[in-house]
Amino acid sequence: MKESLWNSILSVRKNSPLVHNLTNYVVMNNTANALLAAGASPIMAHAHPEVEDMVTICGASVINIGTLDEYWVESMLKAAKKAHGLGKPWVLDPVGAGATAYRNETVASLLTYKPTIIRGNASEIMALAKVGEAKSKGVDSVHQSTEATGAAQWLSNTYGSVVCVSGATDVIVSGNKKILISNGHPLMQLVTGLGCTASALTGAFAAVSNDKLTGTAAAMALLGIAGELAQKESAGPGSLQLNILDKLYTINQEEFFTYLKAEEDNG
Numbered sequence: 001m002k003e004s005l006w007n008s009i010l011s012v013r014k015n016s017p018l019v020h021n022l023t024n025y026v027v028m029n030n031t032a033n034a035l036l037a038a039g040a041s042p043i044m045a046h047a048h049p050e051v052e053d054m055v056t057i058c059g060a061s062v063i064n065i066g067t068l069d070e071y072w073v074e075s076m077l078k079a080a081k082k083a084h085g086l087g088k089p090w091v092l093d094p095v096g097a098g099a100t101a102y103r104n105e106t107v108a109s110l111l112t113y114k115p116t117i118i119r120g121n122a123s124e125i126m127a128l129a130k131v132g133e134a135k136s137k138g139v140d141s142v143h144q145s146t147e148a149t150g151a152a153q154w155l156s157n158t159y160g161s162v163v164c165v166s167g168a169t170d171v172i173v174s175g176n177k178k179i180l181i182s183n184g185h186p187l188m189q190l191v192t193g194l195g196c197t198a199s200a201l202t203g204a205f206a207a208v209s210n211d212k213l214t215g216t217a218a219a220m221a222l223l224g225i226a227g228e229l230a231q232k233e234s235a236g237p238g239s240l241q242l243n244i245l246d247k248l249y250t251i252n253q254e255e256f257f258t259y260l261k262a263e264e265d266n267g
């Protein structure tokens with residue numbers, strides 16, 4: 001598995017996929033920079049007259065509901081419908097799902113277009129699957145990622161999606177297959193939108209990977225290891241944010257193989 005994860009990283013660097021992002025105001029700049037640092041090519045676009053054309057020309061679309069409003073939700077539905085119709089990969093990041101009825105209604109509509117990949121924290125994934133009583137307190141998770149494995153499996157089976165629950169351990173599920181990535185550092189929780197960055201990177205990897213489970217795991221491993229390496233050189237969240245961009249760009253095979261903590265379970 002080690003080699004296939006690393007090959008996915010090389011494939012993003014070599015193919016520089018165009019990744020369409022409908023994302024939130026908080027993270028727009030940072031996710032664009034993370035995609036560039038990983039070797040991909042970002043485009044942020046949500047205007048109704050162009051959003052479907054953008055889906056058509058890009059390798060993947062990433063739909064993140066972080067700062068949604070009526071206009072943006074229409075853009076998201078148009079994009080998801082187009083991607084589904086063309087059979088193009090698209091990633092759903094259900095930021096804050098479970099926190100408000102509006103977010104729940106929005107993700108319910110988006111799910112009808114069967115996201116290729118769903119990436120959220122444990123509370124969001126549990127809210128999405130309506131499993132348990134997800135007590136979402138806004139955009140931060142109040143659950144451990146491993147608590148949401150059942151919800152992830154249900155979503156994967158229901159929508160045919162690869163589902164990634166991020167956290168201290170990233171749990172990535174496709175049907176009865178599962179990959180666990182235990183990289184990252186707790187300080188990453190104090191940088192806003194690293195989950196959104198994970199989703200954006202997942203879009204880049206989906207654009208170049210036939211095997212979406214491996215592609216998603218590679219994206220998560222890359223971000224987690226970049227976070228671990230960056231933390232060693234950072235005084236706090238501010239420098240961590242910048243240093244992660246540098247590590248996404250410079251990470252080499254030796255560092256990747258030394259730090260990777262991945263486990264596979266093929267059911």
Ligand SMILES: Nc1ncnc2c1ncn2[C@@H]1O[C@H](COP(=O)(O)OP(=O)(O)OP(=O)(O)O)[C@@H](O)[C@H]1O
Pocket residue numbers: 095120121122139140141166167168169170183184185186188189191192193194195196197198220223224227
């Ligand atoms: N406790 C932790 N220990 C180690 N790494 C962590 C921890 N929490 C998060 N991470 C790292 O941060 C990444 C982002 O995951 P997180 O679950 O924090 O996303 P999120 O809650 O959606 O964030 P946001 O909403 O701010 O974008 C994880 O994939 C992991 O690499």
Ligand SMILES: Cc1ncsc1CCO
Pocket residue numbers: 024026027066067095139192193195196
């Ligand atoms: C803080 C915040 N609020 C809406 S989106 C976002 C970025 C983290 O998901």
Ligand SMILES: [Mg+2]
Pocket residue numbers: 095096120121139195196
């Ligand atoms: Mg999030």
